[in-house]
Structure formats: C-alpha cells, structure tokens
Amino acid sequence: MHDHDFDLIAAYADGTASAEEIDAARRAMATCAECSEEYTAQVNVLEVLRSAPAVVMTEMERHALHRSLAGSLPNPGRQVGWFSKYAPRVAAVAAGFAVVGLASVAMLGQFSGGDSAETMSLDSIAADLAGNSEERLEADMPTAEEAPTDAGSDGSFTDDMAMTQESATALPDAQDVLGYAMAFTSTDLEDLANGGDLEAFRLSRTDESEKLLTQCADELPEGHEIQATVLATYEELPAYIVVYSSGGDTVAAAYSSEDCTLLAEFVAPQ
C-alpha cells in the first residue's frame, strides 16, 4: 500500500476528503483489509484526540508567568541615561546604609523596648529603594475593562492584583536589584551572530565591556574586537552576553559572570 492511499483514507476519516476522494476511499476500503483497518485506526485516534479537554492555566501558573515576565523584561526607565544605569547600584548601596542604620536603631530600640516598627520599616524602605518590578507591571497593566473579552477572566486579574499587592512589601530578589535586564536564549545568540539588532537586545559598549575585558579576557580569542556586551541571564544563569568579531567572523557568546565559563556561542562568517 502506498502513502497516498493512507492519506486518502485519513482524509476520508476526518471528513476533509472531496467527493471524488470519498468514492476512491470507499472503493479502496471495499477491496483492501489494510485500508479498512487504517480507517478504523484513524477514526479511533481522532476520537481520542478530539475528546481531550481544553488546557487551562491555573491562577498560580498565570501569576508565575506574569511575575517572571515582570522580572525578565527590561524596564524602560532603568535602561536610559546615567541615573538609570547606576540607580540599581546606588539603591543597593543605599539599602546597605539603610540596613546598617536601622540595625543601629533596632539595637537602640532593644534598650528602649521597641522592635516591630523597625522591622516593618526595613522591608518597606528596601522595597522602595530598589523598586519592585511587580508594582511596575501592575502599573502598566490595563484595567479589567480595557482588557479584551477573551483575555482571561476578570476574576483572575483581580486575583493577580491581590497577590501583587501582597508581595509588594517583600524584598526584591537579587536579579531585580542587580538589574539583569534580559533573559537570553540560544536563538537570541544565533540572531546576534547573524547580525541581529544590538539595540533591540539592549547591547552596547558599556562599562560591562570593560568588566568582561578584565575578568574574562583570557577566554576570548586573540585579536578579538568587542562590539557590544550586556550583563544578562543565559539559561537562567547570570552571564555576560558579548558580541565580538574575530578572524573575519562575528561571534555571539554567553560567559558566566561568576567564573567566565563559556556557556554558549554562535559563530557567523562576516
């Protein structure tokens, strides 16, 4: 039996066959046991597939998605200008001072008998200093009325808001404070090696390039010329993403920002 015949039977089974094909399929099934068997198999498997219930994302999963997106997407305000560039570090330093200061207050408080108010202040000050990505996402989110009708239930949106408000007082995670702007994938590196738009990936020749040169220069080939770098994540690991030219090739690579291990690279001839 040929593939064509099986396709004919399959089309007959799922109702997409033309009138001519239906006649041909019926003739084939009348004279060919394997064709009848094929028809039964196709009908059975279609029944199984089409009776599968729809996938529903749970509210926990929805919240996790929004949270991780908020944490991974670059914040436009953070990417522009010197203040934005250094703001996370300033915030981290300021938070450090705040911790020391409040610890001193707490120690003094021990002598004066107070403690809970200081703990609350520490949380809120640190969150305020470092900024909370979920608060930003929430601010950017449309109201339930603005959302399209098939965008998911209004109830889920309310739930998300409640969870967001609940977590707004939590300390931001390290990734947020350190400002890892983007989560890179192998596809992105391939794009970059093949001349992808550096600006679209927030890559530029910055002080991160200098860090890379001092920390990971030994890993790069001799005669390389860095085009752009960014501190980001690759496969969820903190990484320097670097695009450089070497020996007539363009290379996009990810190096661990912890130990300069090469995590991945793509090479494209110039």
Add this chain to the structure above:
Amino acid sequence: MTARAGEDLALIQRFVGGDRSAFDVLVRAHEDRVFSICLRVMANREAALDATQETFLTLYRKADRFTGTASFSTWLYRVAVNTCYDLLRKEKRRKADPLPEHHDPADATAADGFTSVELRPDLNRALSLLPDEFRAAVILSDLEDLPIAEIAEVLDIPAGTAKSRIFRGRRLLAQILRNHEGLTERPRNDQDA
C-alpha cells in the same frame, strides 16, 4: 480580518510605537492559547510555563519583525512552537547519554515530572513519542483545532505537507497507542510511516 485580529494588529502597532501597556494586553489575550500549545508540545507544565514565558519575551524583543503578512496569532504560535522545539532540543542534549531506552513511555513521563491532568496519560505518552514535526502538526490540528492553512503558516510549510504530517502523525499515534494498551485494534507491522 476578524475583530480579534484587528485588535491584535492595533495593539502590536501601539507596542512597537512604544506603548508598553499594549504588550501587557497582548499577553493577557494570548497567554492561555500559547500555554496550551506549549503544554501539548512539551507535555510538562513547568516546561510549558518556561516556553510560554520565552515566547512572550521573544514577542517583546522582536515585535518589530511582525510584518502583518500573517495574523498576529499565527505569528505568535509560530514563535511558541519554535520556542518549544528549541527547549526540547536542549533537553534532549542534556539527556543525550544516559537513557538509550528513550522509547519507554514510563521513563519518558517520569523523567519529565509529568503532572498534566488534561490528557489521558497514554495519549500524552504517545504524543511525546511522535517525531517533533508530526507532533506539532497533530497538536495544532486536533487539539488546538487550527485550520490547515493556519497550521501550514505556523509550521512554515506548504498546506499539503501540513496535511500529510497530520495524517501520518495520527497513524503513528494510533500505532503507538495500540502498542501501549491504548486502542483496541490488533497490532500490525506497518513500516510505511
């Protein structure tokens, strides 16, 4: 153009023009469908969530590449399927050596921490054993109910090829299910697929 497609087009234009809130609306509008496709392909909720996130990150970064020749949803589903393929390839590379018996369905689900309740476990196992190109075609056709023309656009193949992959995918699926106590047909030796 459907109302949804028109709305998507307006949103993507607003987003490319710098309106970040339009991106959030797009996420809300498409997250369920994208997650569904990813879950069917990845057969693992956690991996599907990762793939969904990657898909929207790609949308964020590459929205300006959307030319409008296909509908936005078709373009987004293509990104989702390709993202899933990428993640599956990485997963295969990670697991390259230790399990030569990769056709053992029990191992396949256990190793992935399978927690889906949406599909019959035997169907999910059988789907996971299909070659990628057949699996995606069958999923988009029979589980996501997309028309052939859209499947062809999502998979970037001619409509005839899409049809053929769907038919062959179903045939393979039937064989796998038969071999693993699924359907009631007697086993047969069909090497044609």
